[in-house]
Amino acid sequence: MEKQSKPNTPEQTPVIELRHVDKHYGQLHVLKDINLSVKKGEVVVIIGPSGSGKSTLCRTINRMETINSGEILIDGTAIPQEGKELARLRAQVGMVFQSFNLFAHKTILDNVTLGPTDVLHVPKKEAREEAIKLLKRVGVDTQAAKLPAQLSGGQQQRVAIARSLAMHPKAILFDEPTSALDPEMIGEVLDVMTELAKEGMTMVVVTHEMNFARRVADRVIFMDGGAIIEENTPEEFFTHPNTQRAQDFLNSIKNH
Amino acid sequence: MSNAHVSVRDALYEAPGPKTRRRTAIGTGIALAAIAFLAVGVVRQFYITGQLDSKYWSIFTKSTTWKFLGQGIAGTLEVALTAGVITFGLGFLLMLGRISDSKVVRGIATALVEFTRGVPTLLFLYFFFLVVPQFGLTLPSFWKITLPVAISACGVVAEVFRSGVKAVPKGQREAALSIGMSKSHVFLKVVFPQAIRYVIPALLSELVIVVKDTTFAYVVTFPDLMQNAKVLISNYDALLSVYLVVAVIYILINYLLNRASDFAARRRNRTLMAAQQNGNKGV
Numbered sequence: 459m460e461k462q463s464k465p466n467t468p469e470q471t472p473v474i475e476l477r478h479v480d481k482h483y484g485q486l487h488v489l490k491d492i493n494l495s496v497k498k499g500e501v502v503v504i505i506g507p508s509g510s511g512k513s514t515l516c517r518t519i520n521r522m523e524t525i526n527s528g529e530i531l532i533d534g535t536a537i538p539q540e541g542k543e544l545a546r547l548r549a550q551v552g553m554v555f556q557s558f559n560l561f562a563h564k565t566i567l568d569n570v571t572l573g574p575t576d577v578l579h580v581p582k583k584e585a586r587e588e589a590i591k592l593l594k595r596v597g598v599d600t601q602a603a604k605l606p607a608q609l610s611g612g613q614q615q616r617v618a619i620a621r622s623l624a625m626h627p628k629a630i631l632f633d634e635p636t637s638a639l640d641p642e643m644i645g646e647v648l649d650v651m652t653e654l655a656k657e658g659m660t661m662v663v664v665t666h667e668m669n670f671a672r673r674v675a676d677r678v679i680f681m682d683g684g685a686i687i688e689e690n691t692p693e694e695f696f697t698h699p700n701t702q703r704a705q706d707f708l709n710s711i712k713n714h
Numbered sequence: 715m716s717n718a719h720v721s722v723r724d725a726l727y728e729a730p731g732p733k734t735r736r737r738t739a740i741g742t743g744i745a746l747a748a749i750a751f752l753a754v755g756v757v758r759q760f761y762i763t764g765q766l767d768s769k770y771w772s773i774f775t776k777s778t779t780w781k782f783l784g785q786g787i788a789g790t791l792e793v794a795l796t797a798g799v800i801t802f803g804l805g806f807l808l809m810l811g812r813i814s815d816s817k818v819v820r821g822i823a824t825a826l827v828e829f830t831r832g833v834p835t836l837l838f839l840y841f842f843f844l845v846v847p848q849f850g851l852t853l854p855s856f857w858k859i860t861l862p863v864a865i866s867a868c869g870v871v872a873e874v875f876r877s878g879v880k881a882v883p884k885g886q887r888e889a890a891l892s893i894g895m896s897k898s899h900v901f902l903k904v905v906f907p908q909a910i911r912y913v914i915p916a917l918l919s920e921l922v923i924v925v926k927d928t929t930f931a932y933v934v935t936f937p938d939l940m941q942n943a944k945v946l947i948s949n950y951d952a953l954l955s956v957y958l959v960v961a962v963i964y965i966l967i968n969y970l971l972n973r974a975s976d977f978a979a980r981r982r983n984r985t986l987m988a989a990q991q992n993g994n995k996g997v
Contacts, residue, residue: 549893549894552893555885
């Protein structure tokens with residue numbers, strides 16, 4: 459519950475900023491005039507029914523999905539459209555996927571060191587040392603020599619988080635990080651994420667884990683039909699949301 | 715990983731019941747009887763026509779015969795391996811063309827793939843054997859056989875590579891992009907190494923075809939196994955015995971290649987397939 463108060467000066471550049479972002483898939487309007495700003499150290503949790511565009515929104519932030527109009531800025535810089543500039547920017551924003559996406563042909567250790575050595579040109583030895591530290595931090599250092607397929611889903615996802623951290627990102631995007639996990643493994647991943655939030659990592663988290671949202675989020679974004687319907691503190695949102703649609707959504711998930 | 719030892723047959727069909735087992739046993743009996751009957755018939759015919767005479771077979775007791783055949787095998791392997799390396803290189807380049815962002819490059823690569831796949835090896839060989847010399851370029855006979863064999867296989871290899879690349883889950887590429895890797899590094903360090911693992915069996919099958927295509931070497935009188943066999947035949951007037959022995963040698967070479975392919979497939983199953991079962995499917 460008690461999080462250290464985050465630096466909140468209004469003149470500070472947001473780490474992530476979306477201005478009037480629109481996206482269409484043909485006829486389908488999947489993102490409607492999205493405006494969102496995430497400050498340094500802030501944890502923003504995006505929730506909403508499936509098909510509401512929350513995953514798509516998350517994926518536009520490092521341009522895994524392109525947008526049709528509007529602007530996305532990382533630390534005040536607009537995301538480049540392609541090439542080296544785009545790659546450089548992506549290196550600053552970590553991403554954790556629903557299906558882990560660990561490199562299937564590389565060992566756990568190599569999964570974590572690939573980014574630093576290939577992109578940041580960190581010497582191999584140094585990268586390995588840091589990777590082992592990170593793996594220790596997420597509790598899978600004993601598995602360093604194994605292949606991803608030999609790990610449980612929960613372990614794989616924690617490695618994926620370590621892989622992101624190895625790039626020293628300004629923010630990490632979590633795209634439904636626990637949705638593909640067996641129930642008994644969800645906790646271990648959420649624990650690592652909670653730890654990261656406490657340490658001041660800037661995070662955007664798309665999730666169905668309401669308890670996590672309630673405990674860890676600084677702000678909850680509720681999306682439906684491609685638009686942000688409500689933006690609120692977790693306490694407010696979960697006890698008395700401002701909008702009927704949010705209320706309906708909360709009721710629908712409480713009823714089982 | 716538990717089903718690493720389950721055969722394709724076990725995975726596709728349900729276990730046979732008592733009736734099916736009986737029917738299978740009867741079928742097996744009939745088939746074996748038919749094969750035995752045929753074999754006896756063939757050997758008998760050989761005997762009647764005198765093909766089993768020792769004069770046709772005694773040449774295989776001489777070490778010079780085997781040395782000569784050994785030189786032929788060396789020639790065949792030399793051509794096959796060189797052609798294999800070249801065709802994998804050309805196939806890789808064509809595959810890159812096929813998946814290029816540029817429409818023009820894609821079009822050219824597609825045309826080349828269709829061309830090399832569609833034209834028979836012998837036509838390519840005639841090109842290097844008869845047409846190229848007219849432009850004043852006379853290649854050694856080794857290249858006159860190696861290049862056409864390589865070119866005629868490269869289109870298929872390109873398509874095999876491409877199917878492997880397409881089989882790599884999209885999430886692998888996304889994860890690599892998300893840590894800031896450049897497009898080319900994503901391909902070379904993440905996508906292609908995995909694609910190769912998917913298609914090793916298909917690539918080795920293509921290598922078998924390359925080995926078989928090297929028998930065109932006799933056209934350009936390069937001393938491969940087939941060419942040396944022909945020399946033996948004309949020297950000793952022993953057609954059937956030599957061809958039978960040579961066929962067995964080709965079968966052995968290709969059998970070894972197929973075993974290598976099975977081995978590679980099993981290794982891949984242990985890693986990548988298991989990865990997919992564990993939910994690493996990359997939506």
